[in-house]
Amino acid sequence: MSQPQEGLRGNPLRDVRDRRLPRVPDPCALVVFGVTGDLARKKLIPAVYDLGNRGLLPPGFALLGFARRDWGHGEFESLAREAAEKGSRTGFRDDVWQRIADSIKFVPGSFDDDAAFDNLSQTLIDLEATHGIRGNAAFYLSIPPAMFPTVLKQMQRTGMADNAERGGWRRVVVEKPFGYDLKSSRELNELVDNVFTPQDVFRIDHYLGKETVQNLLALRFANTLYEPLWNGNYVDSVQITMAEDVGIGSRAAFYDKAGAARDVLQNHVLQLVALTAMEEPVSFDAESIRTEKTKVLGAISVPKDLEHYAIRGQYDQGWLGGVRVPSYLDEKDVPAGSTTETYAAVRLGVETRRWAGVPFYLRTGKRLPRRVTEIAVIFKKAPHLPFSQTDTEELGHNQLVVRVQPDEGITMRFGSKVPGSSMEVRDVSMDFLYGESFTESSPEAYERLLLDVLLGDATLFPRNEEVEHSWRVIDPLEEFWAGRKPHLYRSGEWGPAAAAEMLARDGRVWRRP
Amino acid sequence: MTTTLWDTNGTDIVKALSLERRAAGAIASGLALTLVVVVDERHVEKAQSAATTAAAAHPCRLLVVVRRSLTANDRLDAEVQVGGHLGANEAVVMRMYGRLTLHAESVVLPLLAPDAPVVTWWYGPAPERLAYDALAVLASRRVTDCAAVDDPRAELRRRAKDYAPGDTDLAWTRATSWRSLLASAFDDNEARATSAQVSAEAGSASASLVAGWLTARLGVRSRVVTSDGPGITAVDVRFDDSSRIRIDRPDGHTATLSRTGRPDRPLPLKRRDLGDLIAEELRRLDADQPYAEALAAVTGGKNLNERSAKRTHIWREPPGTEAGSTKTATGAAKTTRATTKKATKKPAKKAASAKASR
Numbered sequence: 001m002s003q004p005q006e007g008l009r010g011n012p013l014r015d016v017r018d019r020r021l022p023r024v025p026d027p028c029a030l031v032v033f034g035v036t037g038d039l040a041r042k043k044l045i046p047a048v049y050d051l052g053n054r055g056l057l058p059p060g061f062a063l064l065g066f067a068r069r070d071w072g073h074g075e076f077e078s079l080a081r082e083a084a085e086k087g088s089r090t091g092f093r094d095d096v097w098q099r100i101a102d103s104i105k106f107v108p109g110s111f112d113d114d115a116a117f118d119n120l121s122q123t124l125i126d127l128e129a130t131h132g133i134r135g136n137a138a139f140y141l142s143i144p145p146a147m148f149p150t151v152l153k154q155m156q157r158t159g160m161a162d163n164a165e166r167g168g169w170r171r172v173v174v175e176k177p178f179g180y181d182l183k184s185s186r187e188l189n190e191l192v193d194n195v196f197t198p199q200d201v202f203r204i205d206h207y208l209g210k211e212t213v214q215n216l217l218a219l220r221f222a223n224t225l226y227e228p229l230w231n232g233n234y235v236d237s238v239q240i241t242m243a244e245d246v247g248i249g250s251r252a253a254f255y256d257k258a259g260a261a262r263d264v265l266q267n268h269v270l271q272l273v274a275l276t277a278m279e280e281p282v283s284f285d286a287e288s289i290r291t292e293k294t295k296v297l298g299a300i301s302v303p304k305d306l307e308h309y310a311i312r313g314q315y316d317q318g319w320l321g322g323v324r325v326p327s328y329l330d331e332k333d334v335p336a337g338s339t340t341e342t343y344a345a346v347r348l349g350v351e352t353r354r355w356a357g358v359p360f361y362l363r364t365g366k367r368l369p370r371r372v373t374e375i376a377v378i379f380k381k382a383p384h385l386p387f388s389q390t391d392t393e394e395l396g397h398n399q400l401v402v403r404v405q406p407d408e409g410i411t412m413r414f415g416s417k418v419p420g421s422s423m424e425v426r427d428v429s430m431d432f433l434y435g436e437s438f439t440e441s442s443p444e445a446y447e448r449l450l451l452d453v454l455l456g457d458a459t460l461f462p463r464n465e466e467v468e469h470s471w472r473v474i475d476p477l478e479e480f481w482a483g484r485k486p487h488l489y490r491s492g493e494w495g496p497a498a499a500a501e502m503l504a505r506d507g508r509v510w511r512r513p
Numbered sequence: 514m515t516t517t518l519w520d521t522n523g524t525d526i527v528k529a530l531s532l533e534r535r536a537a538g539a540i541a542s543g544l545a546l547t548l549v550v551v552v553d554e555r556h557v558e559k560a561q562s563a564a565t566t567a568a569a570a571h572p573c574r575l576l577v578v579v580r581r582s583l584t585a586n587d588r589l590d591a592e593v594q595v596g597g598h599l600g601a602n603e604a605v606v607m608r609m610y611g612r613l614t615l616h617a618e619s620v621v622l623p624l625l626a627p628d629a630p631v632v633t634w635w636y637g638p639a640p641e642r643l644a645y646d647a648l649a650v651l652a653s654r655r656v657t658d659c660a661a662v663d664d665p666r667a668e669l670r671r672r673a674k675d676y677a678p679g680d681t682d683l684a685w686t687r688a689t690s691w692r693s694l695l696a697s698a699f700d701d702n703e704a705r706a707t708s709a710q711v712s713a714e715a716g717s718a719s720a721s722l723v724a725g726w727l728t729a730r731l732g733v734r735s736r737v738v739t740s741d742g743p744g745i746t747a748v749d750v751r752f753d754d755s756s757r758i759r760i761d762r763p764d765g766h767t768a769t770l771s772r773t774g775r776p777d778r779p780l781p782l783k784r785r786d787l788g789d790l791i792a793e794e795l796r797r798l799d800a801d802q803p804y805a806e807a808l809a810a811v812t813g814g815k816n817l818n819e820r821s822a823k824r825t826h827i828w829r830e831p832p833g834t835e836a837g838s839t840k841t842a843t844g845a846a847k848t849t850r851a852t853t854k855k856a857t858k859k860p861a862k863k864a865a866s867a868k869a870s871r
């Protein structure tokens with residue numbers, strides 16, 4: 001008989017070469033504050049269920065819901081069950097649910113109620129006896145950011161956030177918005193990083209949980225084909241678009257204070273810039289990747305001529321997909337005369353050797369013709385064309401487009417001969433779909449990210465410096481826009497005319513996504 | 514969507530496939546591999562549907578080889594399908610008759626997706642030595658199923674004897690969920706294991722492999738004992754501090770994890786369907802060392818991981834040919850294996866009742 005094997009983390013049954021076994025977190029509890037909210041019901045509970053169904057939850061697992069409801073366990077269970085039934089991706093099964101239902105608990109109370117937090121703290125301690133969970137817990141703050149300080153202070157008071165005191169890991173998950181500007185985001189970061197330790201803070205940017213976004217890193221760093229061209233010698237410009245066809249819905253109270261730049265540009269779009277422009281990380285671990293992202297976010301420059309290169313817009317009424325839709329100002333709960341933008345387009349630079357002189361055009365907006373997010377890398381034209389002018393009239397720039405959503409995949413646009421006896425060249429597209437069905441069965445972003453939190457893998461979570469660098473980009477734009485009126489654009493069009501003029505001024509046009 | 518070719522040849526199949534691809538829009542679909550399935554007529558549909566499920570996660574070209582009667586006149590029929598319910602995938606089902614059944618690779622070779630890895634999967638009993646089948650030689654990964662024959666334990670020994678890196682078996686795949694749960698149960702456990710026992714229905718190859726794996730990883734003796742099933746019903750590990758970890762699954766879907774000094778935990782541990790198993794097989798195409806170690810531990814085989822990954826085709830005249838007998842639906846006997854005779858009916862049935870999932 002041979003000796004027991006070493007194994008990963010001291011577990012002889014875990015073998016690096018054994019890639020069939022999934023990564024499963026240590027026994028732990030997930031505490032959700034604001035479990036009655038929209039995010040918890042639509043995303044978090046279904047994600048927990050799907051993880052359970054895929055066998056990715058540890059044997060010792062508990063889901064604790066905290067909310068101001070006079071509820072018993074039964075009421076919470078039926079809310080959770082309904083949420084899982086509605087939102088699960090992998091198909092609802094009773095036996096899987098039973099197992100999760102056995103480990104969910106409801107803790108009632110409001111955030112300023114000391115007794116409720118003492119109760120929660122005791123419940124966590126009791127989990128060792130009832131569920132075999134020794135001190136590991138992740139806290140998900142699915143609550144309005146205004147409530148963060150109250151909740152964090154309660155955690156500090158009860159020692160709930162303390163790794164050492166509880167003999168396990170303690171992690172916290174926060175959702176955007178990460179503040180309102182640089183100053184407030186710093187305050188928030190300081191607060192969270194103090195109560196927890198910085199490496200235990202997980203900031204969710206659900207775009208980073210998407211397969212295609214991670215695939216961008218594979219595309220760039222696992223191949224030799226693209227990297228030599230991925231710089232200012234060959235790239236003319238980069239266009240990143242994140243368009244939505246919907247309006248603001250019922251989010252007026254939040255949205256009117258934020259606007260498109262704070263809501264989307266600051267986080268999702270700038271993260272896409274970072275992944276597109278970053279240097280190769282020395283290894284694929286969380287620290288190396290975040291270091292490279294931080295460097296490139298710190299190198300972003302804002303245009304001097306904000307008048308012409310930072311355009312914002314607001315949707316007017318119009319027709320979208322055959323339906324008449326109201327203007328932003330006519331949406332429910334929007335204050336009269338609001339100057340909040342629902343569209344923002346800006347030209348940024350990345351001041352590194354790789355990208356000097358290459359403009360990054362970013363745009364995001366609501367009520368645009370269709371929902372699409374893409375990164376388009378537009379290459380320079382060939383320096384010399386051995387064809388006659390008329391033969392290449394229809395030849396544009398080569399492009400490489402990463403389609404983030406929908407139709408996840410990659411498109412390449414390049415010139416090709418038109419079949420026939422004359423030499424004519426025109427642009428054609430080659431679409432790469434990594435199997436339509438592949439993306440369907442791939443995990444929902446929240447599922448992936450939640451699992452990573454429980455595993456303690458921070459690769460896909462921006463760290464506080466990244467957030468602060470992003471605000472350094474957004475703050476000057478907001479300052480410039482303050483007190484000015486946004487350009488109007490008709491719902492169902494690709495943004496205000498001023499945004500098109502911005503590119504025309506540089507001799508370019510927006511790609512129609 | 515589907516082209517059917519009667520009494521055809523390889524060149525025409527290649528043409529039909531390329532026409533179908535054009536008709537389907539000739540999109541650059543990320544074909545990641547070619548999956549060759551060797552299956553008998555009765556199970557074509559099951560095999561194809563499992564392969565299609567698996568292909569949802571791993572876009573592939575599916576080549577289904579059905580070897581019909583060896584004594585019939587030489588003939589090749591084919592169905593070519595692109596898109597439709599196959600999604601981004603392509604499938605060719607080939608039915609071969611007569612001596613052609615012994616030269617299936619001549620049809621398959623020109624149909625392999627260029628430069629992509631090839632996986633060959635025997636739905637039913639695999640040849641005694643995989644090298645007897647040229648379809649094994651052209652594959653970089655070979656998937657067999659010990660549960661598809663009458664005596665799975667004897668089959669495990671055959672597989673160990675014949676093992677080359679890149680071989681794998683669905684009995685091992687079925688054990689993944691058990692192994693995963695066991696590994697989690699060990700995550701916060703410091704004691705040293707002293708013995709292990711796996712209970713399962715008689716002749717479960719998956720149970721043997723779990724026991725072999727525990728032996729290889731824990732360095733302890735592990736036994737397999739017979740229970741009423743279904744599949745594996747319990748795993749019990751004892752430790753030097755006299756604590757134990759036990760997982761019970763009497764009903765085939767919910768398990769109970771008991772650990773000394775801790776509350777019992779119910780956990781889902783469902784038997785998976787064939788499509789899931791194949792999808793797991795297609796995820797990684799490199800050699801599976803932990804499988805080789807488990808197989809070695811259970812069969813007493815040696816140095817499986819050090820063997821050469823290369824196989825050379827061994828020509829073997831099937832025994833039925835001289836006798837001129839066996840015109841069964843399972844068709845051409847492929848090997849001289851002793852079990853083949855009585856295996857003509859039963860193993861197929863076993864595979865059909867989806868021995869799937871432990």
Ligand SMILES: NC(=O)c1ccc[n+]([C@@H]2O[C@H](COP(=O)([O-])OP(=O)(O)OC[C@H]3O[C@@H](n4cnc5c(N)ncnc54)[C@H](OP(=O)(O)O)[C@@H]3O)[C@@H](O)[C@H]2O)c1
Binds near residue numbers: 033035039110145147
């Ligand atoms: N929904 C999304 O898709 C989404 C997307 C990105 C980011 N986020 C962020 O995620 C967080 C949660 O969003 P959400 O959409 O779920 O918000 P929500 O629907 O408004 O829910 C907020 C939750 O917090 C609770 N809450 C609010 N004020 C409270 C107080 N004073 N005392 C106790 N509980 C209080 C609510 O409980 P009651 O039911 O008792 O009011 C509710 O459970 C926010 O930070 C938001 O910015 C959400």
